[in-house]
Amino acid sequence: MEFSIKSGNPEKQRSACIVVGVFEPRRLSPVAEQLDKISEGYISSLLRRGDLEGKTGQMLLLHQVPGVLSERVLLVGCGKERELDERQYKQIITKTIETLNESGSMEAVCFLTELHVKGRDIYWKVRQAVEATQASRYRFNKFKTRKKEPRRPLRKIVFNVPTRRELSVGEKAVQHGVAVAYGTKICRDVANMPPNYCNPSYLGEQAKELAEKHDKISVSLIDEQQMADEGMNSYLAVVRGAKNEGLMSIIDYRGANDPNAKPIVLLGKGMTFDAGGISLKPGEAMDEMKYDMCGAAAVLGVMNTVAELNLPLNVIGVLVGAENMPDGDAYRPGDILTTMSGQTVEVLNTDAEGRLVLCDALTYVERYNPDSVIDVATLTGACVIALGHHTSGLLSNHNPLAHELQNASEQADDKAWRLPLYDEYKEQLDSSFADMANIGGRPGGTITAAAFLSRFAKKYNWAHLDIAGTAWKSGKDKGATGRPVPLLSQFLINRANNESNDS
Structure with missing residues (x-):
């Protein structure tokens, strides 16, 4: 699995999938709002129809969103914004990786690291995302004669940080996260x-x-x-x-x-x-x-x-x-x-x-x-x-x-x-x-x-x-x-x- 850090706008990302958060009740995160504007309200109209409430762990995979360069957009339910804590954050990351593995997206740009987690900085959020990603992909099948693997597993994920000043912090978090994982x-x-x-x-x-x-x-x-x-x-x-x-x-x-x-x-x-x-x-x-x-x-x-x-x-x-x-x-x-x-x-x-x-x-x-x-x-x-x-x-x-x-x-x-x-x-x-x-x-x-x-x-x-x-x-x-x-x-x-x- 390849990890990297980037600081960029979601509308400029050309990837197999962009991952953004949605809070309860049907409240777009700042990055999701940007994508909604680009798509002229396409995402918010889906939410109004009841396709996603924003509850923790809910997932909605969209294909060919108007105006968005990436092939897919994955909307991730993050629960109530003020209640997002360490445990929920790691659960969200884990469910996201499992969904991406099943979606056929071999690479993704993840903006969940920009979410506000009470008392945690960007280093913690990136490092925990790396460790949770690797933990969710772990299988011990050494002694199984039939090994079930995803047909097109996720191979590369880019974690986005809010500003370029935080790139070095994010890169250190990836280095530490990979070694610990x-x-x-x-x-x-x-x-x-x-x-x-x-x-x-x-x-x-x-x-x-x-x-x-x-x-x-x-x-x-x-x-x-x-x-x-x-x-x-x-x-x-x-x-x-x-x-x-x-x-x-x-x-x-x-x-x-x-x-x-x-x-x-x-x-x-x-x-x-x-x-x-x-x-x-x-x-x-x-x-x-x-x-x-x-x-x-x-x-x-x-x-x-x-x-x-x-x-x-x-x-x-x-x-x-x-x-x-x-x-x-x-x-x-x-x-x-x-x-x-x-x-x-x-x-x-x-x-x-x-x-x-x-x-x-x-x-x-x-x-x-x-x-x-x-x-x-x-x-x-x-x-x-x-x-x-x-x-x-x-x-x-x-x-x-x-x-x-x-x-x-x-x-x-x-x-x-x-x-x-x-x-x-x-x-x-x-x-x-x-x-x-x-x-x-x-x-x-x-x-x-x-x-x-x-x-x-x-x-x-x-x-x-x-x-x-x-x-x-x-x-x-x-x-x-x-x-x-x-x-x-x-x-x-x-x-x-x-x-x-x-x-």
Whole structure:
């Protein structure tokens, strides 16, 4: 898909299709009014006849509008003008792209980026339009023998900006949007792979492919023997019952002007299948436990975005690859594990395994002397109960880092909400036999899981994103969402902008 930016009058556009908005009740947007004047009232007469009311998502495709150079004009219902918000805007863009794909228009000039969206500037509107366009065109059909494709799909779209002064802003928005959308696609592709293909070794292969594409990336793989040498006994306990060996993939991007600048570390939980171990999960929807590696898939996607944008940062992505299976050699409830940090953990439930691999990874990354560490994990079902499927959970030991991530989530419209991490929650992890238990009971399950991880993240600024409710969808739209690639990409873009301003 090709994207570009233009600033021009609609009557001068010679394209397969022009896209303009109509508000309720049958109220033309300024650009639609211009086309109506050129066509001597042709569009407004159609609206008076009741062909389009302007409700959100309504579409009316017109052919050969009098006086208009373009072959088609697509009228898009935008709802009530004063109520147009971020969610409606993205829905409108998505429906527009779906309609254009079916219309046979292989190119289009879109004026919807000129609509007023409360609190959002032209950069946001163009970038979100790019990301929504790519998301709407996403299909995972790698394993389908019959692939249904549009006969004449949309191949090129031009987003119009109101004035020439905004061309450079629009072009930057396209650049960022394309990179974030591609990182999101990588995340979705890897996460949607079936577990008989996607195992920890597969994650390592994807990391190496990334290094082959980008000169600033190098990759190292930490296998089970190296983990044993490091004393990563908690990680090794989890993978003991699986045929596929655990593998930690380290993706090292060096883009900062100072090669020794402290890196930002992203840790992604990569449980390529989670059967629950001895504490076996129920059979219903267990197939969706292939998505327990969405944290690692997201880190892989973000690392690609960082490299595509050539951000002036040092960033290390860690894919914490493992499988959690029931086996004669699997770890058990009641086992006590000595972690890499030296702290001991009593296992009360083997299905709380993500924190047991992440805790050793959190200790491992201390060697990089990181500026900050962010782990991303489909960690707790409790997060789905707390925040549903719309918002990721955010917990942190450092207020400024938490605020940065919260702000980035709002900028990227990839929502996250901060939960507390008070000492009282940590008491729920008390164990009679070890330094801590791996679960703290049902109350505040998302918080106690983060409280467990926080005990291994005391030497740096740390944040935890629980994406159990946002990483994938079930039902008829089943599949990975690619979140939180936009959030983390925005966080790093903001950091890069700060670096540029400081230098």
